[in-house]
Structures are given as C-alpha cells and as structure tokens.
Amino acid sequence: MEEGLLFVISGPSGAGKGTVCKRILEELDIDLSVSMTTRKPREGEVHGVSYYFVSQDEFRERIEADGFFEYAQVYDNFYGTPKQMVMEQLAKGRDVLLEIDTQGALNVKAAYPDGVAIFLLPPSLPELRRRLTGRGTETPEAVERRLSETRKEISCMKEYDYCVVNDDLEEAVDRVVSIIKAEHSRVSRGVQDLMKRYEEEV
Amino acid sequence: MEEGLLFVISGPSGAGKGTVCKRILEELDIDLSVSMTTRKPREGEVHGVSYYFVSQDEFRERIEADGFFEYAQVYDNFYGTPKQMVMEQLAKGRDVLLEIDTQGALNVKAAYPDGVAIFLLPPSLPELRRRLTGRGTETPEAVERRLSETRKEISCMKEYDYCVVNDDLEEAVDRVVSIIKAEHSRVSRGVQDLMKRYEEEV
Numbered sequence: 001m002e003e004g005l006l007f008v009i010s011g012p013s014g015a016g017k018g019t020v021c022k023r024i025l026e027e028l029d030i031d032l033s034v035s036m037t038t039r040k041p042r043e044g045e046v047h048g049v050s051y052y053f054v055s056q057d058e059f060r061e062r063i064e065a066d067g068f069f070e071y072a073q074v075y076d077n078f079y080g081t082p083k084q085m086v087m088e089q090l091a092k093g094r095d096v097l098l099e100i101d102t103q104g105a106l107n108v109k110a111a112y113p114d115g116v117a118i119f120l121l122p123p124s125l126p127e128l129r130r131r132l133t134g135r136g137t138e139t140p141e142a143v144e145r146r147l148s149e150t151r152k153e154i155s156c157m158k159e160y161d162y163c164v165v166n167d168d169l170e171e172a173v174d175r176v177v178s179i180i181k182a183e184h185s186r187v188s189r190g191v192q193d194l195m196k197r198y199e200e201e202v
Numbered sequence: 203m204e205e206g207l208l209f210v211i212s213g214p215s216g217a218g219k220g221t222v223c224k225r226i227l228e229e230l231d232i233d234l235s236v237s238m239t240t241r242k243p244r245e246g247e248v249h250g251v252s253y254y255f256v257s258q259d260e261f262r263e264r265i266e267a268d269g270f271f272e273y274a275q276v277y278d279n280f281y282g283t284p285k286q287m288v289m290e291q292l293a294k295g296r297d298v299l300l301e302i303d304t305q306g307a308l309n310v311k312a313a314y315p316d317g318v319a320i321f322l323l324p325p326s327l328p329e330l331r332r333r334l335t336g337r338g339t340e341t342p343e344a345v346e347r348r349l350s351e352t353r354k355e356i357s358c359m360k361e362y363d364y365c366v367v368n369d370d371l372e373e374a375v376d377r378v379v380s381i382i383k384a385e386h387s388r389v390s391r392g393v394q395d396l397m398k399r400y401e402e403e404v
Binding site: 160177179195 | 320323352353356359362363366379381383388390396400401
C-alpha cells in the first residue's frame with residue numbers, strides 16, 4: 001500500500017492558513033493533524049478535535065520520549081505536534097494536513113524531511129496590514145510589529161517546497177489541492193513499486 | 203514577468219498520450235509544441251499545426267545550427283522538436299506542452315533540464331495488449347514486440363519527474379493538470395522575485 005504524505009501549511013499570521021485548511025478538508029480526503037496542549041480547554045473545544053488536552057506531566061513525558069515533531073512553550077503552556085498520530089495515519093496510507101506557524105513548520109520539516117512544506121503568503125504587505133487592522137483586535141503598534149515579523153518569515157520561504165499567494169481564496173485552495181495531487185505522482189516518491197508491478201506482468 | 207514552463211508528456215505507445223494532451227489543451231491555457239518534419243504533408247495536415255513541413259536542406263541547416271532539442275531519422279525522413287518556437291513561447295510567459303516518444307523525451311530533458319517530464323503509463327501490460335490488439339492495425343507478433351519495448355521504456359521511468367497512470371482518462375487529465383499548476387508554485391522555480399516584491403513593500 002502507498003504510504004500517505006504529510007502536508008505542512010504555514011505562513012505569516014493573516015495569510016489565511018485556517019480558512020485554506022478548512023476548504024482543503026472539504027475538497028480532499030485528508031486528515032487534519034491535531035495538536036497537543038497543556039492549556040485548559042475553552043468552552044466548546046473538544047478533546048481530540050480542537051486539541052489533545054493533556055497534563056504538564058504527560059506533555060513532559062512525551063518530550064522525553066521524543067514524541068513530538070516540534071513543540072513550543074508559550075507562557076505557562078506547552079503546544080506541540082505529536083508524532084505518533086501522524087505516523088499512524090501515514091502508515092495507513094492516509095494523507096495528513098498540518099497547519100502550523102512558520103517556526104513550527106521548519107522544525108517539522110527538519111524532523112520529517114519527506115513532509116511537503118507549503119508557504120501561504122498574503123497577497124501583499126499593505127493588504128496584510130488591512131487584514132490585521134480590520135480584525136480590530138490589535139493596536140497599530142502590534143500590527144506594525146506583526147508586519148516586521150512577516151518580512152522575517154518571508155525571508156525563510158526558500159526552506160519550503162511550495163509557495164502559494166492567497167490573493168483569491170478559491171484560487172489558493174485550487175493551488176494547494178493541485179500540489180497535494182501532484183506530489184502523489186512524483187517519481188521521486190517511490191516509483192519502484194509501480195515498476196515492479198509492470199515487470200511482473202505478462 | 204514569470205517565464206513559462208515546458209511540460210513534456212511521454213510514455214509507451216498505447217498509453218494515451220495524444221488523448222490526454224488534447225484534453226489538457228481544452229482545460230488549460232497552454233501552447234502545444236509543433237514538431238518539424240521533412241516528410242510530405244498528408245491530406246488534411248496543416249503547416250504549423252500538424253507539423254512544420256520543411257525541406258531536407260532546411261532541416262539539415264537547423265541541425266547544424268543546434269536548432270533542435272532532439273531529432274530523429276525514421277527511414278528517409280527527419281522529425282524534430284525545434285528549439286526556437288518553444289523558447290520564444292516560454293520567454294513570453296507561455297507554458298508549452300510537448301508530446302513525444304520516450305527516447306525523444308529523455309533527449310529534451312537532457313537539453314532543457316528545467317523541463318518537467320511526465321511519464322504516462324497504461325494501467326497494466328495486459329490492458330495495453332488489449333488496447334494495441336483492439337486497434338486492429340498490428341499483427342500479434344508486432345503487439346508482443348511493442349509490449350517488450352514498453353517494459354524497456356518503463357525501466358527509464360525514474361528519469362522522469364512525474365508518473366501518471368492512465369487508467370481513467372479524466373483522472374489522468376486531472377493529475378496532469380494538477381502537476382502543471384503545482385509546478386508553478388514550486389519554491390525552487392525562482393521565489394526570488396516574489397521575495398523581492400515583499401521586501402520592497404512598506
């Protein structure tokens with residue numbers, strides 16, 4: 001059986017990662033990787049769907065056991081991408097989609113080089129400023145800080161396999177869907193099985 | 203302006219190259235590369251559409267001037283893929299589709315490594331035997347000769363970038379369309395311009 005592929009969707013805050021991933025899940029038969037965290041569930045959040053909610057001890061044990069592709073501490077809480085669930089899905093031949101910030105994406109790519117890293121870009125910095133300002137949740141200073149952060153993140157774009165500009169949402173989704181389909185046809189992804197099949201046939 | 207990409211569709215006789223290419227031209231805004239030949243036009247063939255029909259002298263001059271990605275002599279006639287038209291279209295930002303036999307495809311890939319080589323496979327050798335027999339144009343011996351040729355061609359599959367099994371036509375077309383779209387998003391295809399754009403923005 002063909003192994004599944006891991007697709008890592010990342011990019012600056014405001015690029016539209018969440019919206020694109022939601023549409024990908026509607027378009028393709030692919031599993032979403034669920035993160036693990038030590039923070040308490042908020043109202044409406046479901047264990048195993050929003051996050052895997054675990055204790056600090058459980059999280060630390062998993063770190064010790066090399067159980068994460070990547071993890072980070074944000075204030076008092078840990079967040080991480082557990083290896084086991086992803087590897088089990090891939091072994092079953094299921095594709096897995098992972099939405100993650102840019103630091104996390106590069107760590108995942110380093111830990112699992114077969115993963116396909118897709119960088120989602122906002123159409124332009126002025127447009128990103130409009131989007132961030134439009135949310136109304138951040139001060140102008142915070143918006144400018146995010147923009148300068150974005151420039152830094154964009155300078156890491158060459159570490160990724162693909163780059164998709166999220167100008168028009170449906171066009172961006174179509175691009176990502178194409179990437180997922182195309183990667184399954186890459187000869188570098190084990191054409192040996194296929195060749196063997198034809199060698200054995202009469 | 204972004205340069206166009208060259209997509210080379212190849213594979214064994216009976217894989218369905220022609221049908222897939224015809225459908226791709228309907229689905230995408232892409233130009234078909236037209237071959238050059240010294241053979242006489244057959245009824246209904248149009249210069250510049252079916253082939254560029256040229257004299258032996260003209261063909262030889264072009265060989266001397268390194269004007270072909272690849273060419274071959276079949277009995278008394280020459281057939282080749284002229285560079286100039288393809289390069290002009292690519293420079294204009296147009297994608298170019300080239301349908302060619304497996305020997306020609308590897309020569310094109312050697313001459314133009316940026317080209318994307320797609321190997322189209324028949325679903326199986328027994329199915330290929332049925333297709334070739336079904337045409338009714340070849341003796342059983344000729345069919346077996348083609349099948350043994352096909353095995354040899356398949357052993358060169360690893361020289362290609364992608365491999366698509368033409369089991370269901372529309373699925374195969376969808377795969378090739380995805381490959382063409384995805385290649386335009388590859389970071390290795392010059393993300394510099396994009397990064398520069400963001401660096402210059404305020």
